[in-house]
Amino acid sequence: MVADNAAESAKDKTENTDVLHSTHTVIKNALNKLGYPDEVFELMKDPMRLMTVRIPVRMDNGDIQIFTGYRAQHNDAVGPTKGGVRFHPNVTEKEVKALSIWMSLKAGIVDLPYGGGKGGIICDPREMSFRELEGLSRGYVRAISQIVGPNKDIPAPDVFTNSQIMAWMMDEYSRIDEFNNPGFITGKPIVLGGSHGRESATAKGVTICINEAAKKKGLNIEGSRIVVQGFGNAGSFLAKFLHDAGAKVVGISDAYGGLHDPDGLDIDYLLDRRDSFGTVTNLFDHTISNDELLELDCDILVPAAVQNQITEQNANKIKAGIVVEAANGPTTLEGTRILSERGILLVPDVLASSGGVTVSYFEWVQNNQGYYWSAEEIDEKLHENLIKSFNNIYNTSETRRVDMRLAAYMVGVRKMAEAARFRGWV
Ligand SMILES: NC(=O)C1=CN([C@@H]2O[C@H](COP(=O)(O)OP(=O)(O)OC[C@H]3O[C@@H](n4cnc5c(N)ncnc54)[C@H](O)[C@@H]3O)[C@@H](O)[C@H]2O)C=CC1
Numbered sequence: 001m002v003a004d005n006a007a008e009s010a011k012d013k014t015e016n017t018d019v020l021h022s023t024h025t026v027i028k029n030a031l032n033k034l035g036y037p038d039e040v041f042e043l044m045k046d047p048m049r050l051m052t053v054r055i056p057v058r059m060d061n062g063d064i065q066i067f068t069g070y071r072a073q074h075n076d077a078v079g080p081t082k083g084g085v086r087f088h089p090n091v092t093e094k095e096v097k098a099l100s101i102w103m104s105l106k107a108g109i110v111d112l113p114y115g116g117g118k119g120g121i122i123c124d125p126r127e128m129s130f131r132e133l134e135g136l137s138r139g140y141v142r143a144i145s146q147i148v149g150p151n152k153d154i155p156a157p158d159v160f161t162n163s164q165i166m167a168w169m170m171d172e173y174s175r176i177d178e179f180n181n182p183g184f185i186t187g188k189p190i191v192l193g194g195s196h197g198r199e200s201a202t203a204k205g206v207t208i209c210i211n212e213a214a215k216k217k218g219l220n221i222e223g224s225r226i227v228v229q230g231f232g233n234a235g236s237f238l239a240k241f242l243h244d245a246g247a248k249v250v251g252i253s254d255a256y257g258g259l260h261d262p263d264g265l266d267i268d269y270l271l272d273r274r275d276s277f278g279t280v281t282n283l284f285d286h287t288i289s290n291d292e293l294l295e296l297d298c299d300i301l302v303p304a305a306v307q308n309q310i311t312e313q314n315a316n317k318i319k320a321g322i323v324v325e326a327a328n329g330p331t332t333l334e335g336t337r338i339l340s341e342r343g344i345l346l347v348p349d350v351l352a353s354s355g356g357v358t359v360s361y362f363e364w365v366q367n368n369q370g371y372y373w374s375a376e377e378i379d380e381k382l383h384e385n386l387i388k389s390f391n392n393i394y395n396t397s398e399t400r401r402v403d404m405r406l407a408a409y410m411v412g413v414r415k416m417a418e419a420a421r422f423r424g425w426v
């Protein structure tokens with residue numbers, strides 16, 4: 001049975017790291033606080049559609065390998081569903097379901113005309129050739145083509161996928177559809193209808209949230225000490241933005257370990273040397289573990305890699321005064337409770353990482369209208385949207401006396417719940 005709230009789940013002897021379970025717990029709590037009946041939770045606890053596909057790919061050695069993939073469409077009451085596709089060995093059906101729910105919440109928080117979707121393929125792209133990856137990307141689109149489209153469900157990049165993969169997917173969909181259809185997917189290269197600013201949008205959104213959080217805590221970004229876990233799309237651009245703003249990035253990591261320098265790391269050098277999967281630590285002899293990285297002395301900690309990193313095991317050892325979740329699901333319910341009790345300001349994933357989908361929305365709008373905006377226009381619109389969303393959630397958290405995660409869920413579910421009610425679904 002799903003625990004009623006974070007405090008109740010705290011009674012569990014062993015911490016539950018099931019991301020779908022924790023999502024259910026917080027959504028249920030948010031809907032209760034807003035006064036919605038139980039049937040709204042019943043509607044929202046799972047995606048309205050989940051497709052499992054098997055994708056045969058001829059590998060470079062001549063063998064056929066069959067990959068398993070998923071596409072979850074959480075709720076399309078507000079509009080078409082939208083969200084990234086993850087290529088990772090640890091992808092599971094449950095994870096994709098939770099990720100699709102978080103996308104619905106993000107769309108609600110930044111007020112986009114979408115519901116949430118998410119996809120994933122169980123694979124390790126670091127072990128695959130360019131040709132094999134192209135075959136997998138095209139095979140996935142063929143397998144899900146009936147349920148996706150510019151007005152149905154619009155994919156985008158996520159962990160270990162990038163603009164090249166979006167380009168192959170867009171090309172495959174356009175062939176099936178028999179006309180050029182850039183609005184089918186976002187995060188494309190600019191020459192194929194991509195948007196200025198999409199590549200760095202997630203990190204830009206996180207930076208905006210960090211600036212707002214720092215103001216609330218009276219912290220000056222210039223000279224502040226930052227630790228970033230993950231050096232991929234989100235983490236590396238973020239480290240660069242903060243470094244350029246005068247902060248000292250004292251720690252970064254990737255899947256293989258972390259680097260630490262209390263005087264500040266040379267971020268430009270690391271950016272130059274990282275590979276396309278966000279790996280850089282393999283070039284160094286002296287590394288620390290990801291666990292050690294999270295507990296480094298710093299002012300702001302940004303988990304920007306994978307889920308379940310801040311848990312009941314280490315939340316008491318976090319030294320940062322502000323934690324901003326660039327990754328999806330990096331803090332467990334117990335971790336959230338402990339940070340909150342310690343007075344650490346936790347800016348939750350569904351708010352902090354919503355810059356990516358916001359600029360994806362701008363990309364889709366530009367594709368639909370066939371008229372493109374400048375980088376400055378995109379930047380201005382992103383700032384305006386995220387500053388408003390941050391303060392809306394911060395104020396909700398203050399006035400309702402709830403932590404920022406619960407406040408974000410309360411803001412995020414409301415539009416979807418209202419749309420479902422007007423449609424007569426609940
Ligand atoms: N790319 C985007 O637009 C968005 C990404 N996110 C979230 O941000 C997080 C990072 O995504 P991206 O930067 O796009 O992925 P990416 O694939 O570009 O980079 C992932 C980074 O995390 C590291 N990593 C992987 N497994 C790890 C582990 N077990 N421990 C420590 N580090 C590990 C990798 O080495 C790499 O540096 C994910 O949770 C993703 O869902 C959220 C919103 C949008």
Ligand SMILES: O=C(O)CCC(=O)C(=O)O
Binds near residue numbers: 083084156157358
């Ligand atoms: O850009 C998008 O549409 C989705 C990005 C995404 O997958 C996420 O925010 O987790």
